[in-house]
Amino acid sequence: MKHRRINRRKTVVAGGAVAALVIAGITFQSANASDSTEQLSVKTLTAPAAGTLALSLKADLGASEAGTYYDAATKALVVNVVSEDAAQAVREAGAKPRIVENTLAELTGARQTLTEKATIPGTSWATDPVSNKVVVTADRTVSNAELATLQKVVKGLGGKAExxxxxxxxxxxxxxxxxxxxxxxxxxxxxxxxxxxxxxxITAGHCGEAGSEWSTSAGGPAIGSMVDSQFPGNDFALVKYSGDTPHPSEVNLYNGSAQAITKAGDATVGMQVQRSGSTTQVHDGEVTGLDATVNYGNGDIVEGLIQTSVCAEPGDSGGSLFAGDTAIGLTSGGSGNCSSGGETFFQPVTEALSTFGAEIG
Incomplete structure (x- = not known):
């Protein structure tokens, strides 16, 4: 379904995401008044609670919903919609509506075009609800000729990709x-x-194959055997403990303490998260995209990943991405390091648990 292009003006909130859209034809003063009225009904939410509300609204709104994100500055769920009727339903649910141009169906179509015409090693793409576009990233290994192809495809997608x-x-x-x-x-x-x-x-699928044995030290006694491993496509694996190895439901914080993990949850764009890994220990950042497709090269393409600003390095693979006591993801890969920064991608935990028929514990 095509929609009329809406002229709009953006207001940026320091430390947060894009906060508001002003529809053409409404004065700045009246828009501010409307925002103030709207803000009164917006619920203050934690990021996990915002994710739960987002899932509920997605089911209720159907095709009228065009993505969601968490505004950490105001602790509110922002919901992209393509109609005023949908916007009113969002307000009534306690979230903040935002009229956007691109529907999820259009963004999904853009992703399909990228898959068909620009499957190039060293690239990724993820749906970004803040920009209401598919954000395509090319790493330094992409050649000039490949970059020209990518630029042509992205240009052909118009305002649906960058x-x-x-x-x-x-x-x-x-x-x-x-x-x-x-x-x-x-x-x-x-x-x-x-x-x-x-x-x-559970850990990353690219770490090993089914049947491989694992220990807590190089050359040490086995603590378990990998019973299932999925990579590429997905990036998760399941290891069954053997013997009496302790297995508390917690994450090592590398400061003499641990974070208890009581449940699994889905990521929300804007969510503040932490990652724990054996190379760089604990680092934090923000979820920046969902349903990311990453082409690691050599035919290794993984889909459905969480994109973040959290750093990671070799050896951190499979490590925990979490928000408080909620398990969110498993470290897959990315670019950069914890000195220069970069993008890191994570396999959603909920998908791994569902596939394996397992639960946090």
């Missing part, structure tokens, strides 16, 4: 928090889980 460059190189962070070892390689444990009443843990 292209960015990364100074780093997209790659899985191979080679939770605590270190786990197998065959000379090192990754990080994600979260302890329970499957069929038995203790297991």
């Amino acid at each position: 292209l960015k460059r990364s100074a780093g190189e997209f790659k899985p962070f191979a080679s939770g928090g605590d270190a786990i070892h197998s065959g000379g390689g090192r990754c990080s444990l994600g979260f302890n889980v329970v499957k069929d009443g038995e203790p297991h843990f």
Whole structure:
């Protein structure tokens, strides 16, 4: 469904995301008055609570919903919509509506075009609800000829996509928090889980194959065996504990304490998150995109990832992404490091748990 282009003016809130859109034809003063009235009904929410409300509104609004994000500055859920009727439903639910141009169907179509015409190693794309576009990123390995192809495809998508460059190189962070070892390689444990009443843990799929044995030190005694591993496409694996290895439901914070993990949840753009890994320990950042597709090269393409501003380095793979006591993701890969920064992508925990028939515990 096509929609009339809406002229709009953006107001930026320091420390947060784009906060408001002013529809053409309404005076600035009246728009401010409307925003003030609207703000009175907006619920103050934690990021996990905002994610729960977002899922509910998505189900209720259907095609009229065009993405959501969490405004950390105001602690509110912002919901992109394409009609005033949908905007009113959002207000009544306690969230803040934002009229946008591109529907989710149009953005999904843009992603499909990128898949068909611009599947190039060293690229990623993710739906960004703040810009209401698909953000395409090319790393430093993308050649000039490949970049020209990418630019042509993105230009053809008009206002549905934008292209960015990364100074780093997209790659899985191979080679939770605590270190786990197998065959000379090192990754990080994600979260302890329970499957069929038995203790297991989840980590990144690219860390190893089914049947591989894992220990807590290089060459040490095995603490478990990998029973399932999925990569590429997905990036998660399940390891069954053996013996009496302790398996508390917590994440190592590397300061002598741990964060208890009581549940799993979905990421929301704007959510503040932390990552724990055996190379760089604990770092924090923000969720910047959802449903990201990343082409690591050599045919290794992973879909449905969480894009963040959290840094990571080799050996952090499989480590925990969490928000308070909520498990959010498993470290997959990205570009950069914890000195220069970069983008890092995470496999959603909820998908891994659903696939394995496991639960946090």
